[in-house]
Amino acid sequence: xxxxxxxxxxxxxxxxxxxxxxxxxxxxxxxxxxxxxxxxxxxxxxxxxxxxxxxxxxxxxxxxxxxxxxxxxxxxxxxxxxxxxxxxxxxxxxxxxxxxxxxxxxxxxxxxxxxxxxxxxxxxxxxxxxxxxxxxxxxxxxxxxxxxxxxxxxxxxxxxxxxxxxxxxxxxxxxxxxxxxxxxxxxxxxxxxxxxxxxxxxxxxxxxxxx
Numbered sequence: 092x093x094x095x096x097x098x099x100x101x102x103x104x105x106x107x108x109x110x111x112x113x114x115x116x117x118x119x120x121x122x123x124x125x126x127x128x129x130x131x132x133x134x135x136x137x138x139x140x141x142x143x144x145x146x147x148x149x150x151x152x153x154x155x156x157x158x159x160x161x162x163x164x165x166x167x168x169x170x171x172x173x174x175x176x177x178x179x180x181x182x183x184x185x186x187x188x189x190x191x192x193x194x195x196x197x198x199x200x201x202x203x204x205x206x207x208x209x210x211x212x213x214x215x216x217x218x219x220x221x222x223x224x225x226x227x228x229x230x231x232x233x234x235x236x237x238x239x240x241x242x243x244x245x246x247x248x249x250x251x252x253x254x255x256x257x258x259x260x261x262x263x264x265x266x267x268x269x270x271x272x273x274x275x276x277x278x279x280x281x282x283x284x285x286x287x288x289x290x291x292x293x294x295x296x297x298x299x300x301x302x
Contacts (some may be wrong), residue, residue: 096122103133110185110209113268113298114138118180121145122203123167123197124187135160139222143179143203145170154199168192171200179205186235186294188212189245195257202264202301211296216250216289234274235293251288251295258299268298 107130114120116138123132125144128151134140144162146152155162167184168191182205184197189212191197201208213235214220223231230240238245249257251271258264269283271292280288283295 100260103129104213105131106211106272106296107185109270109272109276109278109296110183110211112183113209113296114183115138117141119178121174121179121182121294123171123182123184123201124190125155125160125162126151126185128158128160128162130183130185131155131160131162148152167197167200171197171204174200174204176203177206181205181207181209183209185209186213189247189249191247194249195261198257199261202233202261202299206301207267208299208301209296210299211294212249212254213245213294214251214289214292215248216252217293218290233293251283251292252295254295255283258297263302265300265302266297267300270296272296301302 092238110130111133116246118140120134120140120142120285122142122144125131125146128144131142135142144160145165146155146162147166149164151176152162152164182201184201188194188210220231220233232239236245258266269281271279271288272294273279274293279291282288
């Protein structure tokens with residue numbers, strides 16, 4: 092093995108596994124905000140996808156390149172407009188939507204670029220988050236929201252109910268599949284519209300289709 096290439100990871104997060112399950116074998120995939128390339132590497136190795144990535148931080152770009160992945164530095168808020176329409180079968184945004192300046196605009200660009208879109212995000216309506224805010228009067232810090240308010244990159248918190256409402260507002264968008272996960276990444280329900288999903292889910296994953 093080439094010593095310059097990082098071997099595949101074995102400690103893949105449960106939510107990334109769930110996302111991979113939503114992607115068809117051999118698909119064309121753009122992973123936006125791909126971080127160190129863990130998901131893109133998984134999809135390439137196990138699903139044989141034709142994968143591309145975009146990552147804002149140079150450390151992440153370098154980590155991806157070390158894995159042999161095709162990744163460029165870019166900003167979801169400004170650079171998605173440069174991609175042609177219908178360029179990919181799937182566009183993925185994992186745990187990043189809340190860190191964008193214009194989540195609605197980013198989502199629209201993704202729906203233009205990809206035939207399907209997969210979005211995952213931490214649920215600010217999760218009961219532990221609500222309780223922490225109620226009891227302490229301070230912005231909560233959790234595993235999924237792991238920053239103090241003054242240092243967080245998360246600038247647009249949303250709940251599962253907020254996201255489903257946005258999808259309905261956009262029009263011409265179908266939630267084809269969803270997975271509401273607990274603290275350990277286990278699926279609680281596949282119905283994101285119930286009160287239980289918004290109350291008990293620590294994170295949500297949505298597969299969207301443009302009608």
